[in-house]
Amino acid sequence: MYIERVPNRNSPPAVLLRESYREGDQVKKRTLANLSTLPDEVVDNMKLVLKGAKVSMTEAIPDNFEVIRSLPHGHVVVILETIKKLGLDKIIALKTSRIRNLVIGMIIARIINPKSKLATARGFHEKNL
Numbered sequence: 241m242y243i244e245r246v247p248n249r250n251s252p253p254a255v256l257l258r259e260s261y262r263e264g265d266q267v268k269k270r271t272l273a274n275l276s277t278l279p280d281e282v283v284d285n286m287k288l289v290l291k292g293a294k295v296s297m298t299e300a301i302p303d304n305f306e307v308i309r310s311l312p313h314g315h316v317v318v319i320l321e322t323i324k325k326l327g328l329d330k331i332i333a334l335k336t337s338r339i340r341n342l343v344i345g346m347i348i349a350r351i352i353n354p355k356s357k358l359a360t361a362r363g364f365h366e367k368n369l
Contacts (some may be wrong), residue, residue, distance in 0.1 A: 241290055243258070243260050243283060245255055255274055255278070255283055256272075256274055257286075259272055320348060328344075345364065346360055349364075
């Protein structure tokens with residue numbers, strides 16, 4: 241992938257995110273996105289990132305921006321995929337249903353944060369999820 245500036249006669253140049261590929265002996269290019277509306281500094285940072293440079297996000301975050309809450313989910317996905325690979329979801333119920341999803345959710349919750357069934361059920365209904 242690369243960023244290309246395409247000149248226009250009476251307009252500012254178009255800034256395009258492109259990808260090159262081969263069809264037989266010919267090299268062709270495909271436009272993935274039009275970046276013309278982005279500021280030049282953002283486009284320059286994207287060029288650096290595409291070349292493999294690391295861009296620091298600490299300078300780009302304004303002082304008035306505050307992260308209130310970030311919910312992790314990677315560990316849930318890993319356990320869910322393991323359940324599917326083992327076929328445990330098919331053992332619980334052959335067809336996808338609300339009951340099967342609740343049972344799988346309880347299994348995942350028990351693995352991640354062991355609590356009683358009542359505490360797990362209450363955790364599912366927390367309003368700040």
